[in-house]
Amino acid sequence: xxxxxxxxxxxxxxxxxxxxxxxxxxxxxxxxxxxxxxxxxxxxxxxxxxxxxxxxxxxxxxxxxxxxxxxxxxxxxxxxxxxxxxxxxxxxxxxxxxxxxxxxxxxxxxxxxxxxxxxxxxxxxxxxxxxxxxxxxxxxxxxxxxxxxxxxxxxxxxxxxxxxxxxxxxxxxxxxxxxxxxxxxxxxxxxxxxxxxxxxxxxxxxxxxxxxxxxxxxxxxxxxxx
Amino acid sequence: xxxxxxxxxxxxxxxxxxxxxxxxxxxxxxxxxxxxxxxxxxxxxxxxxxxxxxxxxxxxxxxxxxxxxxxxxxxxxxxxxxxxxxxxxxxxxxxxxxxxxxxxxxxxxxxxxxxxxxxxxxxxxxxxxxxxxxxxxxxxxxxxxxxxxxxxxxxxxxxxxxxxxxxxxxxxxxxxxxxxxxxxxxxxxxxxxxxxxxxxxxxxxxxxxxxxxxxxxxxxxxxxxxxxxxxxxxxxxxxxxxxxxxxxxxxxxxxxxxxxxxxxxxxxxxxxxxxxxxxxxxxxxxxxxxxxxxxxxxxxxxxxxxxxxxxxxxx
Numbered sequence: 001x002x003x004x005x006x007x008x009x010x011x012x013x014x015x016x017x018x019x020x021x022x023x024x025x026x027x028x029x030x031x032x033x034x035x036x037x038x039x040x041x042x043x044x045x046x047x048x049x050x051x052x053x054x055x056x057x058x059x060x061x062x063x064x065x066x067x068x069x070x071x072x073x074x075x076x077x078x079x080x081x082x083x084x085x086x087x088x089x090x091x092x093x094x095x096x097x098x099x100x101x102x103x104x105x106x107x108x109x110x111x112x113x114x115x116x117x118x119x120x121x122x123x124x125x126x127x128x129x130x131x132x133x134x135x136x137x138x139x140x141x142x143x144x145x146x147x148x149x150x151x152x153x154x155x156x157x158x159x160x161x162x163x164x165x166x167x168x169x170x171x172x173x174x175x176x177x178x179x180x181x182x183x184x185x186x187x188x189x190x191x192x193x194x195x196x197x198x199x200x201x202x203x204x205x206x207x208x209x210x211x212x213x214x215x216x217x218x219x220x221x222x223x224x225x226x
Numbered sequence: 227x228x229x230x231x232x233x234x235x236x237x238x239x240x241x242x243x244x245x246x247x248x249x250x251x252x253x254x255x256x257x258x259x260x261x262x263x264x265x266x267x268x269x270x271x272x273x274x275x276x277x278x279x280x281x282x283x284x285x286x287x288x289x290x291x292x293x294x295x296x297x298x299x300x301x302x303x304x305x306x307x308x309x310x311x312x313x314x315x316x317x318x319x320x321x322x323x324x325x326x327x328x329x330x331x332x333x334x335x336x337x338x339x340x341x342x343x344x345x346x347x348x349x350x351x352x353x354x355x356x357x358x359x360x361x362x363x364x365x366x367x368x369x370x371x372x373x374x375x376x377x378x379x380x381x382x383x384x385x386x387x388x389x390x391x392x393x394x395x396x397x398x399x400x401x402x403x404x405x406x407x408x409x410x411x412x413x414x415x416x417x418x419x420x421x422x423x424x425x426x427x428x429x430x431x432x433x434x435x436x437x438x439x440x441x442x443x444x445x446x447x448x449x450x451x452x453x454x455x456x457x458x459x460x461x462x463x464x465x466x467x468x469x470x471x472x473x474x475x476x477x478x479x480x481x482x483x484x485x486x487x488x489x490x491x492x493x494x495x496x497x498x499x500x501x502x503x504x505x506x507x508x509x510x511x512x513x514x515x516x517x518x519x520x521x522x523x524x525x526x527x528x529x530x531x532x533x534x535x536x537x538x539x540x541x
Contacts, residue, residue, distance in 0.1 A: 003395070003396065003397060006397035007396055007397045007400065009397070010397040010398070010400045010401045010402070011400050013400075013401060013402040013403075013536055013539075014400055014401070014402045014405055016402060016536060017402035017403075017405065017406050017532055017533070017536050020532050020535075020536075021406070021528075021529065021532060024525075024528050024532070028521070028524070028525065028528075101521050101524065102520055102521065102524050105524045105525075105527070105528055108528070109528065109531055112531070112532070112535060113535070116535055116538075116539075131539065132402075132536065132539050135535075135539060136536070136539075
């Protein structure tokens with residue numbers, strides 16, 4: 001029994017590692033499609049971690065949360081984005097970025113270390129198994145916020161928002177695994193609506209202005225759409 | 227003690243004899259995956275025999291470094307072989323002469339000489355490839371350091387025979403620090419071995435070469451030794467990865483020659499699986515532009531730091 005729990009704990013740690021790598025991927029990839037792929041990886045790691053915590057800490061509610069997240073984050077949201085955002089945006093190979101990629105990676109590492117030290121100040125996780133989730137989730141949150149700040153394109157920024165949510169959920173399930181199911185269910189649906197709204201907004205902006213680069217959208221324009 | 231030395235020699239023989247075969251299998255499999263026929267898996271042996279029988283031409287402008295380098299390149303992987311577990315999981319006679327860091331230094335020495343030799347003859351392509359190799363090398367250096375830090379944090383040692391014992395239980399095997407460490411190290415092998423996302427080993431276009439251009443000036447015996455040394459370096463790196471960092475399973479635990487011979491097929495099996503992984507990587511990725519190499523190694527660095535952080539978290 002002891003080794004079984006240890007195995008679940010170390011698989012949970014592995015999911016945490018994959019989660020963090022996914023966050024770094026979101027930060028560093030140059031391609032739009034790569035961004036979506038790393039978001040998928042990150043969400044799958046999140047689902048795996050929720051599932052493992054459900055097993056390790058015997059919280060059956062979390063299995064429902066895991067299934068819901070599995071349906072929405074890695075599957076439904078990328079599908080929605082593909083459906084509502086114009087295809088040519090996804091073919092872009094180079095996304096605008098305020099800072100170059102090696103600099104971003106170094107800043108990301110600093111943020112991760114900050115999260116590591118911040119987690120020591122925060123109250124400890126509910127179970128010993130989730131100890132790794134708090135700092136890694138915090139790091140995911142900070143990296144998502146950094147992605148949001150540094151990217152200058154609508155879809156990667158949107159994915160940055162999702163990364164923030166992923167990070168907070170990753171830390172949250174470890175701090176409070178026994179939240180009522182209704183409260184847990186609210187977040188994924190919220191994300192779904194955000195994806196839908198911003199997806200449509202991006203599509204319309206692209207149709208009217210011809211670009212979704214946020215940096216280029218600095219001036220107001222008048223007149224009817226072409 | 228006599229047996230320990232004999233086993234050490236047997237390990238060296240294993241590496242020296244089978245390194246060209248591993249390269250041959252790698253080249254053949256790659257061609258097969260890309261739906262071509264490809265050379266026989268024994269082609270590297272034939273190449274070596276041909277080169278050993280050929281005359282050697284050395285520029286009269288070249289200094290002793292140029293003549294000396296092939297021997298260093300050939301001997302360095304052999305020295306590393308004495309330090310690492312190739313067939314046995316218990317330390318042999320020379321095992322405590324140096325740790326993994328020492329092995330890294332020995333390989334760096336041969337790289338240093340190869341760089342000097344490439345500059346030595348003033349062939350325009352040699353120094354270009356040499357400076358690129360240095361660039362890749364210094365970008366890979368921080369990853370090496372963090373990987374070794376992590377290993378010494380987690381396993382409490384950098385002696386390969388002690389490190390490998392640490393991963394043997396299942397929870398330790400799936401520990402995030404271990405898996406991420408392995409990923410970072412594979413990326414390092416790709417960069418240091420001049421494999422595809424960083425450098426194309428089968429490319430013949432001098433302007434795009436990184437690793438290969440350092441041996442352009444060599445012929446005959448020198449070329450044979452450089453080639454063989456390169457193949458052994460890859461083989462030794464694969465042994466470090468597979469026997470120390472990934473799976474310590476399947477190594478000989480017993481002290482008889484039979485145990486050793488029985489372990490050999492297991493090790494070859496592990497190596498062929500890794501070769502399959504390499505083939506998949508090399509066939510599905512394209513070579514990066516030179517200035518993107520820093521991003522590839524940046525990703526390796528991030529992976530290794532994540533490994534260290536998750537290792538330090540001690541959950």
